[in-house]
Amino acid sequence: MANTLRYALxxxxxxxxxxxxVQELASHYDHFFLLGRHINKLEVLDDSLKRANCTxxxxxxxxxxxxxxxxxxxxxHEKTKALHFFAACAVTHPKAQPFKDVxxxxxxxxxQVNFSVNVMLIKGLMPFFQHDDLAYLLFxxxxxxxxxxxxxxASKAALDQFIENVAQEYVSRPHxxxxxxxxxxxxxxxxxxxxxxxxxxxxxxxRERAQTLLKHLFDNTQAAQPLQKIDLDKPSSPFTIEH
Ligand SMILES: NC(=O)c1ccc[n+]([C@@H]2O[C@H](COP(=O)([O-])OP(=O)(O)OC[C@H]3O[C@@H](n4cnc5c(N)ncnc54)[C@H](OP(=O)(O)O)[C@@H]3O)[C@@H](O)[C@H]2O)c1
Numbered sequence: 001m002a003n004t005l006r007y008a009l010x011x012x013x014x015x016x017x018x019x020x021x022v023q024e025l026a027s028h029y030d031h032f033f034l035l036g037r038h039i040n041k042l043e044v045l046d047d048s049l050k051r052a053n054c055t056x057x058x059x060x061x062x063x064x065x066x067x068x069x070x071x072x073x074x075x076x077h078e079k080t081k082a083l084h085f086f087a088a089c090a091v092t093h094p095k096a097q098p099f100k101d102v103x104x105x106x107x108x109x110x111x112q113v114n115f116s117v118n119v120m121l122i123k124g125l126m127p128f129f130q131h132d133d134l135a136y137l138l139f140x141x142x143x144x145x146x147x148x149x150x151x152x153x154a155s156k157a158a159l160d161q162f163i164e165n166v167a168q169e170y171v172s173r174p175h176x177x178x179x180x181x182x183x184x185x186x187x188x189x190x191x192x193x194x195x196x197x198x199x200x201x202x203x204x205x206x207r208e209r210a211q212t213l214l215k216h217l218f219d220n221t222q223a224a225q226p227l228q229k230i231d232l233d234k235p236s237s238p239f240t241i242e243h
Pocket of ligand 1: 011012013014015016017018036037038041061062063064088089090091092113140141142143156182183184185186187188189190191
């Protein structure tokens with residue numbers, strides 16, 4: 001009998017947006033591969049998934065430490081041959097400071113977490129997307145890239161450009177839905193770090209952002225373009241979808 005269970009993998013699952021996304025995805029997917037740095041935080045998320053009748057494989061991993069992709073692949077293989085949703089929510093944001101004062105190791109680690117790990121994951125996990133079911137690959141982008149955040153800004157811009165290019169290479173695989181989505185500013189430590197002067201309460205909760213984003217992602221399955229761009233922070237409307 002065909003395996004009808006649906007599988008999702010989320011990095012940064014214990015973060016503000018990652019957690020919200022997992023909770024919203026619980027009604028769409030059956031099993032979650034959850035990556036985060038701390039097992040205790042992953043266990044809390046696992047409990048909430050159990051209450052939603054989902055199961056999870058918890059994978060604690062710090063992306064600045066050596067990362068053996070074959071271990072991750074084995075975890076997935078034990079459960080399934082196919083992934084149906086991937087979201088890259090792990091992100092790091094070092095203290096904002098003038099470039100002349102930034103330690104090079106910190107700059108490179110930011111690039112590792114925000115960019116290079118995603119390149120590794122796309123390459124290494126692609127066999128799990130070689131099926132004919134609809135599969136989404138979601139990459140949160142960020143339009144708010146202030147000065148003194150060179151590593152964060154450059155790594156986010158690099159990821160956006162990489163996804164723009166790589167999605168074009170999969171144009172003959174229309175079941176793969178690549179998505180670059182700016183979820184918009186939301187109440188989060190990242191907002192606090194990027195804009196310390198902003199009042200958190202003036203911004204939506206991550207759960208609202210995740211819900212809106214997924215609605216637009218899932219409502220556009222007919223789009224023929226290989227890459228869908230969603231921006232929940234465009235000033236002209238609460239959301240705008242570009243293709
Ligand atoms: N928040 C916003 O207002 C906003 C606005 C626009 C775009 N975005 C985008 O949304 C995405 C998620 O942002 P967020 O606000 O959810 O960030 P967040 O709350 O800071 O969460 C970041 C996640 O990444 C994990 N992480 C950090 N360093 C790591 C490392 N070295 N190795 C492995 N995992 C690591 C964190 O793990 P721990 O839980 O262990 O810390 C956490 O799960 C990002 O791509 C961001 O650019 C956010």
